[in-house]
Amino acid sequence: QVxxxxxGPGLVKPSETLSLTCSVSGAxxxxxxxxxxxxxxxxxxxxxxNISDSGDTNYSPSLKSRVTISVDTPKNQFSLRLTxxxxxxxxxxYCARLFRDIYCDNSSCTKGYWFDPWGQxxxxxxx
Amino acid sequence: xxxxxxxxxxxxxxxxxxxxxxxGSSSNIGSNYVYWYRLLPGTAPKVLMYRNNQRPSGVPARxxxxxxxxxxxxxxxxxxxxxxxxxxxxxxxxxxxxxxFGGGTKLTVL
Numbered sequence: 001q002v003x004x005x006x007x008g009p010g011l012v013k014p015s016e017t018l019s020l021t022c023s024v025s026g027a028x029x030x031x032x033x034x035x036x037x038x039x040x041x042x043x044x045x046x047x048x049x050n051i052s053d054s055g056d057t058n059y060s061p062s063l064k065s066r067v068t069i070s071v072d073t074p075k076n077q078f079s080l081r082l083t084x085x086x087x088x089x090x091x092x093x094y095c096a097r098l099f100r101d102i103y104c105d106n107s108s109c110t111k112g113y114w115f116d117p118w119g120q121x122x123x124x125x126x127x
Numbered sequence: 128x129x130x131x132x133x134x135x136x137x138x139x140x141x142x143x144x145x146x147x148x149x150x151g152s153s154s155n156i157g158s159n160y161v162y163w164y165r166l167l168p169g170t171a172p173k174v175l176m177y178r179n180n181q182r183p184s185g186v187p188a189r190x191x192x193x194x195x196x197x198x199x200x201x202x203x204x205x206x207x208x209x210x211x212x213x214x215x216x217x218x219x220x221x222x223x224x225x226x227x228f229g230g231g232t233k234l235t236v237l
Contacts, residue, residue, distance in 0.1 A: 004171075039166075043230075044129050044215065044228050044229065044230045044231050045164075045166075045215055045217070045228040045231075046228070047225065047226035047227075047228070060225055060226070061223065061224060061225055062225070094171075094172065096172075099177075101160050101177070101178055108158065110158065110159055110160060111159050111160065111219050112159050112160030112161075112162060112177070112178065112218065112219055113162075113219055113226050114160075114162045114174055114177045114217070115164075115172075115174065116173075116174040116177075116183060117171060117173075118171040118172045118173070119171055120169070120170065120171045121171070121172075
């Protein structure tokens with residue numbers, strides 16, 4: 001059974017860097033792709049980005065200039081760094097395993113990302 | 128404002144059938160798969176539906192998904208009190224190159 005657990009500071013000052021770690025058990029970090037998603041208070045979910053099993057990253061355009069996702073294979077963990085934070089970055093941050101779907105026929109491809117399982121989330125307040 | 132549009136709330140009594148809608152555009156739902164998640168306070172979010180209408184193992188058959196054009200829906204039949212929670216739809220948006228979510232629907236079992 002794959003389980004994920006987020007950890008990191010719950011309070012970050014404006015303009016500083018938010019750093020979170022996701023510890024994975026029940027699966028090898030190098031065999032799967034992984035993602036970060038967040039939910040600001042009272043708002044909906046927002047995808048932050050992914051890292052694949054080959055180390056390729058893909059970030060949300062709105063956060064791309066400030067985000068880095070990386071993997072620590074020996075520790076079976078992956079991490080999120082978000083620089084120059086503001087109050088708008090206050091959110092519950094979730095880590096999750098990522099699955100990709102793609103089906104192509106002669107005319108087009110149908111795609112999707114989905115996340116399973118998720119960690120319980122950790123609240124990070126920027127203040 | 129979310130790219131995918133969901134009703135903010137839905138409700139039903141135990142045993143009833145409830146449907147939650149998700150409306151998008153040709154660049155997301157119209158051309159890609161739709162996924163559904165449930166969030167409960169203090170617990171890890173859970174995927175309920177993938178590839179429009181596929182249930183992960185462990186999700187009861189009471190849950191079903193469908194997609195038509197640029198809209199999708201999640202139906203829950205035989206409603207139970209434990210089905211309460213916040214439900215989100217999601218899809219990849221080709222134009223934005225972004226994974227987009229709906230604003231969420233709060234389901235209440237009366």
